[in-house]
Amino acid sequence: MQLESAPNTIQVLAIPHMLDPTRDRVKLTVLPGQSIAEMVDETLPAARELGPGYIRVTIDGHVVEVQNWHRVRAKAGMHVLIRIVPQGDALKSVLTIALTVAAVAAGQYYALGLLEALSIGAGVATQAAAAAAITSPVLRGGRLWTNAFGRVQTLP
Incomplete structure (x- = not known):
């Protein structure tokens, strides 16, 4: 009404x-x-x-x-x-998507800073490698976190 x-x-x-x-x-x-x-x-x-x-x-x-x-x-x-509200596998999927976006953004944002700190020229290939070097551990750590979070959610 x-x-x-x-x-x-x-x-x-x-x-x-x-x-x-x-x-x-x-x-x-x-x-x-x-x-x-x-x-x-x-x-x-x-x-x-x-x-x-x-x-x-x-x-x-x-x-x-x-x-x-x-x-x-x-x-x-x-x-x-x-x-x-997401729960169970849906919650894990939402967290994984958010984590992936954040990891890629962090890799792109900090890649130039990493190259400058290492005194390496910022060519396209080196910038992509630096972005991957940042993105990969963030994703791995985040996956461990979401997997642990998923296990906690499913416990009785």
């Missing part, structure tokens, strides 16, 4: 994409009395198929646990944020 923004309403923002929080946002203004479960069903009906573990709901920054969604009702003037 879409209403005009007023002091006696609740602002609901649903973000369905993990990687692009600006894509397909759903903004609603609802009356008090609607449960969090109803808000989730109204804003992201397809997300419920993922399972509640993939959805995080906060009211004014405070996390609402899944088991309480049917009981919790936001008060007028509050802001409800509904997000899809």
Whole structure:
């Protein structure tokens, strides 16, 4: 139910994409009395198929646990944020993508500095080699970190 923004309403923002929080946002203004479960069903009906573990709901920054969604009702003037959050292999994939981008960026950014520190001319080939020399250990270390993080997430 879409209403005009007023002091006696609740602002609901649903973000369905993990990687692009600006894509397909759903903004609603609802009356008090609607449960969090109803808000989730109204804003992201397809997300419920993922399972509640993939959805995080906060009211004014405070996390609402899944088991309480049917009981919790936001008060007028509050802001409800509904997000899809990566977990398990999806989380590992997101971290790996972010790590790869950061490693390549670091390699490109610090390559000239490395060559200057070693007093080596900055030709195209040497700059590429320096970038690879920086990128490779960053990726290796990051993969160890994401693998360790993935193991911690899957422990009971």
